[in-house]
Amino acid sequence: MRIKNSKSEKLIFGPAVAVDVLIFDVNNGKLNALLIRISKGPYKNKWALPGGLVRTDETLDEAAKRVLWEKAGIRGIYLEQLYSFGEVKRDVRGRIISISYFALVDSAKFQPRTTEYYSDIRWKEAKKLPPMAFDHGKIIAFGIERLRNKIEYTNIAYALLPKEFTLTEMQKIYEIILGKKLDKRNFRKKLKMLNILEPEKKMRHGLKSRPAELYRFRKRSLVFTK
């Protein structure tokens, strides 16, 4: 890539910059990533993260938000920067640096829809990925690790849950992300100690078992608990 500084009009060389957004949800007992299928070019039929080039007049965070909205039809969800990938040959079509982002969404709140950009966009299980384009498999592995760590020392699970939920629903989220069963009594004791939830005065009825009390997060924004 050649870069031309618009003020000095002096040509310099350098890489281009894209953002790629890794969107997770938890659904059907699985951790899933939202992927698009590439329909042409050297990566035809491979899967990839939604992404796009960063514009001159937007910040990295804004670019990520824009990609999330324009290319996946989602907004208003949890989003943080993940890592920047800059292998020279990561995209065979040219030198592009990827600033990756990491987003979480409540599975009930969002059904993937195609956009004008991508005709095939769907949830894929994050731990059983189809053939991926670029280094996007690596980005997803990185994101899984980030999530696994962060759920242990923050309230970030709020971003995967609806406003109201039962403790068992919350525990399932933890079990899926951590990849192991947790003890129900210890899980609840810990939550009580952390004091990040408050009970609604409502129950979830309608299932074929005892109704469960509903809770909500005191703060639906990132809080560190250690």
Next chain:
Amino acid sequence: MRIKNSKSEKLIFGPAVAVDVLIFDVNNGKLNALLIRISKGPYKNKWALPGGLVRTDETLDEAAKRVLWEKAGIRGIYLEQLYSFGEVKRDVRGRIISISYFALVDSAKFQPRTTEYYSDIRWKEAKKLPPMAFDHGKIIAFGIERLRNKIEYTNIAYALLPKEFTLTEMQKIYEIILGKKLDKRNFRKKLKMLNILEPEKKMRHGLKSRPAELYRFRKRSLVFTK
């Protein structure tokens, strides 16, 4: 910035990419960052991190290593990616995205020297910075936080210490980074449990007090201890 794709020869617009390297040492009881003074332009007389544009034929890590060597005269030290900063106006001269890196060096091993790039380069206390150019103050704050966290769950202190050191020297590093006094017995008990050190069969003599046993890290590469 305008970017021209060298294959398609189609002009597109986009930001330029730089790496900035935050180098820490601990010396004289302080955590210090290696800074350069800018001698001309709109940031004249402000201080900044050593940095440079990323070339088309090098990875981000390679660019960081090159900057470290060419601009600060250091190589072979601990280096990891920190965060990417992309505010639109972070550099008033043009749109430049900064991929920041984080490096640690043993203070005894390296004395700053000027290079052909920077005539004034020196250690400044990281918690009492002079007026900084760009958003480099923010990068340093981010790096301090990273170090403070990482020293608690890794053996990263090895990168700030020489091959051989006493337990008291190591404890001082922890105290400076964490910003608080630690209990000598508890510190040593914890180290014994973690089993990341091994005793040399040597003592440090020559001081005006009882000689101290020398230790070294079992592995001088990053190990997670939790």
Next chain:
DNA sequence: CCAAAAGTGTTTCCAATACACCCATGC
């Protein structure tokens, strides 16, 4: 013999873990 830093164990507290039974509802 005095100053200076090295070295060393025990007790207390609290959070993490392990573990099993009764309860409320739908069918």
Next chain:
DNA sequence: GCATGGGTGTATTGGAAACACTTTTGG
């Protein structure tokens, strides 16, 4: 009345924190 998931308490263990004195050397 039975299947299903909801809800609850106690005992054990292990790491974190608090805490003070003796040892070895140089001067």
